[in-house]
Amino acid sequence: MSINEARAYVNAHYGYNGLALIDGDTDKTALLAILDLIEMDGSWSPVLALTVNGPNIVIKVVDWVNGTGVKPAVNTYLGSTGFVTDINLAVSVRGPQGLPGLAGTGTVSSITSPVDGGTSPRFFPVCELPAITGGTNDFAEIELRAKSWASAEGNDILINLYIANRSAGDPYYQYTTQGSASYCSLLAYRVADGRLIVYAMTDNNFRAIAVRVNSSLQATIYGSLIPQATVTGTKYFDSGDPATYPPMMNLRSRFTSFYASNSDGGLFPPVITSPGNGLISIGSNYIAGNSDVALINANLSGSGFSFWQMLSAGSKRFLATLTGAGRLGIGVTAPAEMLDIAGRLKTKGVVSTGSLPTASVSTAGAGGTASVTVAAGSNDIAGKLTLTTSAGSSAGNNLLTLTFNVAYSATPVAVQISARNAKAAEQLTRVYVSAITPNGFSLSSSGTALSVDSFDFQYLVIA
Secondary structure (H helix, E strand, O other): OOHHHHHHHHHHHOOOOOOOOOOOHHHHHHHHHHHHHHHHHOOOEEEEEEEEEOOEEEEEEEEEEOOOOOOOOOOEEEOOOOEEOOHHHOOOOOOOOOOOOOOOOOEEEEEEOOOOOOOOOEEEEEEEEOOOOOOOOOEEEEEEEEEEOOOOOOOOEEEEEEEEOOOOOOOEEEEEEEEOOOOEEEEEEEOOOOOEEEEEEEOOOOEEEEEEEEEEEOOEEOOOOOOEOOOOOEEEEEOOOOOOOOOOEEEOOOOEEEEEOOOOOOEOOHHHHOOOOOOEEEEEOEOOOOOOOOOOOOOOOOOEEEEEEEEEOOEEEEEEEEEOOOOEEEOOOOOOOOEEEOOOOOOOOOOOOOOOOEEEEOHHHHOOOOEEEEOOOOOOOEEEEEEEOOOOOOOOOEEEEEEOOOOOOOOOOEEEEEEOOHHHHHHHHHEEEEEEEOOEEEEEEOOOOOOOOEEEEEEEEEO
16 A cells, blocks of 8 residues: 555545544544655665676666655665675576476577667677686587578678687687678687686677587586677687687688697698688698698599689589599699609709619620629619620620619600710710610610720610
8 A cells, every 4th residue: 555545545534524433533643644754754665677697697776766855876786785886796596497498409599780779799698617727627619600681691600619718828719610701700708707708799780690509518608698788808719800810710702711720839821811812721830840731532432632623614624633543643634654744844953763773784785794784873764874895796786675663654755875985975876775665775786886895875764
């Protein structure tokens, strides 16, 4: 009953004209005086509201009513000993967790709009990890999907983040991104008491975002996305700044990057921050002796890798192939050698290496005690032979045969022979290449037999 209702009741039931027909003027006067005193007391009644503070729900005083005089302060919170101005000192009225309901997706979502009066950017707290202590083993695996709020697909992005607050220095993280949208990202801030809070950030230009914590340990997960205009603390992660916080993989419509990082945080590859003209970049950070980038064809029945260039939506051009046997063909689909080029080769020099081929002498043309040796450093492409003839050498006969260490896939085009010493130069017109096969070549004497001496010849195989 309000004061006005009480006053009306007293007036109706007391006095000569009252319903009770009791002549209680004195009582009436006293009761009315008491009511007047109550009214003059000016007591204020608080208007309360429930407010979310991270995982907690606290009571906030938003107004005072039914009082006179100076109104008490508003925007205070109910603390353990009275009203407080700091929301973090307010008593949480959130009760214990109830019985589990039906399994859900664990996804929380929000839609932003420029017409709702909200700020831009907006920060949505997703979860928090406890402050660093000796016994914490916290982590959270977070997935964020966002798109433009449109009737079509919109410009979407998918971010997968693993983050932990265990390190005494910077928090540890790994993440991947798919899509090129720059309006949305995941951020992590460490506040003064050491907790690490993860936020989803977006602008308010018609965006739809959905966030899910797929797995976690010792993390506090917020049950809804409630936007904030600002954040506090020190930033330790921002997926929207890949130059400072490089991802493991960045799949985009342009400049896709795959990045492999070692745990010591070595030199980051420039493909992450400066993709240049490459649509796909593959990089690993530099650590001496441990900087390999491996491409593995896991198809056991496959024959290696092939490289193509798209010319139009319906046509492509073959560039090169790397077979399962390690043969590289440039413009060649089935390379016959370790390097097979369909075209001319321009180089500033050729370094010829390989195992030493073998040579055998023919006594019919070089003499009964003749010999042949292959100089150290010779190989199947080029080298030096020393032929020592003896008595009994003859004209028109085989002198020697050189056998390649590894046979060619086809007969070489030519073998060039030149003199390496003066004796060989004198007799060079009497020697010619009489046979070439994939396995080697032979030298024979012409119409005049060689004199008895030692001859140094150089050879060059042109395949």
